[in-house]
Amino acid sequence: MKFSFTQDQRLFAEGLRDLLSKQCTPTHVREAWENQTGHLPDLWSRLTEMGVLSMLVPESQGGMGGTLIDAVLLFQELGRAAVPGPVLEHMAVAAPALAHSQWAHALNDGTATATVWVDTGPYVAHAQVADLILRNDAVITGFSSTDVHGIDGGRQLFTISGGSESAASAQVFGLPASDVMALASAAYLIGVSEAMIEVAAEYARQREQFGKPIGSFQAVKHLMSDALLKVEFAKAPTYRAAWSASTGSSTALRDISMAKALASEAAYRASRSTMQVHGGIGYTWEADLQLWMKKSWALMRAYGDATYHRRRVGASVLHG
Amino acid sequence: MDLNETAQESAFRSEARTWLEANVPTSALPSFDTAEGFALHRAWEQKLYDGGWSAVSWPVEYGGRDADYIMWLIFEEEYYRSGAPGRVNQNGIFLLGPTIMEVGTQAQKTKFLPSMASSEIVWAQAWSEPNAGSDMASIRSKATRDGDEWVLNGQKIWASRAVWADWCFGIFRTDPTAERHRGLTFILCPLDLPGITVRPIAQLDGDTGFAEIFFDDVRVPLANTLGEENKGWAVAMATAGFERGVSLRSPARFTEAVKRLIHLWKTYGDPTDTALSDAVTDAWMQAEGYRLHTYQTVTGMLEGRTIGAEASLNKIFWSEMDVRIHEIALQILGPEAERMEGPSERWVDGFLFSLSGPIYAGTNEIQRNIIADRVLQLPKGM
Known part of the structure; x- marks a missing residue:
């Protein structure tokens, strides 16, 4: 029994963090919100070059040949930077599912962008910037999309019409696309939560009231500690879900649901507490905190919310 | 990352399960916060020790099995699965024991660890005081040097197991000029010495699981100091870290x-x-x-x-x-x-x-x- 990541896995995640700290600052994320696409083509190229987008594609198909254990820390880093655009959909599902299709090359080299539409929701995220949509056992191309105004400017939502379908696999490592998306979003939400807590802790160190930094007050300390507690205790279940998914464990779907339920609730708690710590500034458009808060409010609902996933866990552990 | 058990870990689990199934009392023991229950729990600890299961993560020379932390967790899973009795000497085996292994002298290890593993000596914790609860650094009980002895005076409270335990471990102020967490020393003390009065406190459930301990010119050898003199806070924090961390x-x-x-x-x-x-x-x-x-x-x-x-x-x-x-x-x-x-x-x-x-x-x-x-x-x- 060994519950830890390898040196290589940690170093790759650190490399990604380093890249994102320069290429995906809050200024960049706002640019994606404001360019009406929720997407950053330059960043996309960098993620392609680094091998992030093809992490789960087999080496024989031009990818990095990684497993979901290799990818889970990367999902988390992407969340820390609130990376906009269809990065999870493309990286976690479309690229590996279509690795043996005519689309494989274009998805790996970044010339084509894909998103995923699963049955847990009626809308298609990122459809406007996607060349193709993976939908159950089909690839949809040539569609038209209508913006339905998602809350997160980096995850725009659409309904689609028209287009043509061709048959495709929607399985990744033998798992349905919706479950892989749930796992990827759980890890991403952990990163989002960590970032919100860091931003709020920094604010609490600087902002003074009553002649002292507000972070010195117990009421603030306890809000922050409780937020951290939920995030820290969502991590091991998320990493375990990645392991179960990678190894074909019989409990993989239960474990993914546990991760998504815990990460969704942790992210919501973190959003509420960190906004409260910011006071009035937290309620402004100007404060960067909203870049992560809105990501948390979008992804906690997407790919199955906490109630949906908790009941899937319950179906397994109460009646199993 | 590999969350499957190794062959060695599975074998260890199976060995623990077999022993526990053969030895765990078939009916529950009375609470160890009663006189009768305490004696029965001490006897159970002796049985665990004889089987080599009382302190699996300890070195073999002190009565353990050199099990690593993963194996310790596996043992704990089997222990709770078997419905075995609560651990009456957990303050000793899980808190004080690891601290002695970390900062104790060789003489202290030899003297205290085997008798702790067998529960011949059951340990009580004596940290809090009436005015030193959450604010533990405001401890006032003192230890004064006299020749090769400490003279202890003061009052400890919420001392778990102290009603029936044999020894206690606590922190005492040894430098009266120092404040807060400086000038404290970690001292081990038998509970049957002259000058010690133990007053049981009934808990919310009615049992006397904890007690007050009064020290009135109690004399213990300087050799009972654990870690450095006046550095007791650091020793206590090591113990507390372990307690909050994984062992408790x-x-x-x-x-x-x-x-x-x-x-x-x-x-x-x-x-x-x-x-x-x-x-x-x-x-x-x-x-x-x-x-x-x-x-x-x-x-x-x-x-x-x-x-x-x-x-x-x-x-x-x-x-x-x-x-x-x-x-x-x-x-x-x-x-x-x-x-x-x-x-x-x-x-x-x-x-x-x-x-x-x-x-x-x-x-x-x-x-x-x-x-x-x-x-x-x-x-x-x-």
Whole structure:
């Protein structure tokens, strides 16, 4: 029994963090919100070059040949930077599912962008910037999309019409696309939560009231500690879900649901507490905190919310 | 990452299971917070020791098996699964023992560890004082040097197991000019010495699980000093870190409690009440999350990382989870939960006990301060 990541896995995640700290600052994320696409083509190229987008594609198909254990820390880093655009959909599902299709090359080299539409929701995220949509056992191309105004400017939502379908696999490592998306979003939400807590802790160190930094007050300390507690205790279940998914464990779907339920609730708690710590500034458009808060409010609902996933866990552990 | 057990770990699990199945008393022992129960629990500890199972993570020379932390967790899983009695000497084996191994002299290791593993000596903790609870650095009990002895004076409170225990470990002010956490020394003291008065305190459940200890010119040899003189705070924090971290509440305790909770829900719960089934599921997820978190923590320790202030996160998590598990059980039991016997007996007792969790070993509010200060790097202040 060994519950830890390898040196290589940690170093790759650190490399990604380093890249994102320069290429995906809050200024960049706002640019994606404001360019009406929720997407950053330059960043996309960098993620392609680094091998992030093809992490789960087999080496024989031009990818990095990684497993979901290799990818889970990367999902988390992407969340820390609130990376906009269809990065999870493309990286976690479309690229590996279509690795043996005519689309494989274009998805790996970044010339084509894909998103995923699963049955847990009626809308298609990122459809406007996607060349193709993976939908159950089909690839949809040539569609038209209508913006339905998602809350997160980096995850725009659409309904689609028209287009043509061709048959495709929607399985990744033998798992349905919706479950892989749930796992990827759980890890991403952990990163989002960590970032919100860091931003709020920094604010609490600087902002003074009553002649002292507000972070010195117990009421603030306890809000922050409780937020951290939920995030820290969502991590091991998320990493375990990645392991179960990678190894074909019989409990993989239960474990993914546990991760998504815990990460969704942790992210919501973190959003509420960190906004409260910011006071009035937290309620402004100007404060960067909203870049992560809105990501948390979008992804906690997407790919199955906490109630949906908790009941899937319950179906397994109460009646199993 | 490999979450499967190794062949060695599986063999260890199987050996532990076989021994426990053959040796665990078939009926529950009376509470170890009663005279009769204490004696029976001490006898059980002796049996565990004879089988080599009382302190599996200790070195063989002191009565252990050199088991690593993963194997310790496996043993704990088997221990709770078997329904074996509570550990009457846990203050010794899980808290003081590892501290002696870390900072004790060779003579102290030889003298104290084997008798601790066998529970020939049962240990009580003597840290808090009437005016030093959450504010433990305001300790006033003092130890004054006289030749090759310490002379102890003062009063300790909330000393778990002190009513029937043989020895206690505590921190005393040895430098009267020093303030707060400076000038304190960690001292080991028999409880049957002249000048010691132990006054039992009845707990919320009516048993006398803890006590006050009065020290009136009690003389102990300087050799009973654990760690350096005037550096007792650091020694105590090492012990407390271990307590909050992994040793005090191993995950198996909660995974077993949740198994019983699910059984209770299946027996008495309204299956159409989705709020209730969601709550039971959530309890399962919390216990499972704590188990996973602990395996991740101990893997880190095996790879050379140390537990710091994040141990405080564990303490908040398990203590609140324990209360929550019992609240859900009492909700399922409905009107039966007003009774101290019948189907609710174990759950009402457990509920009362769980309420001590957020208070002892440092209240959860103190833990939140520690997390905020040391993990989140927020400014000090009240």
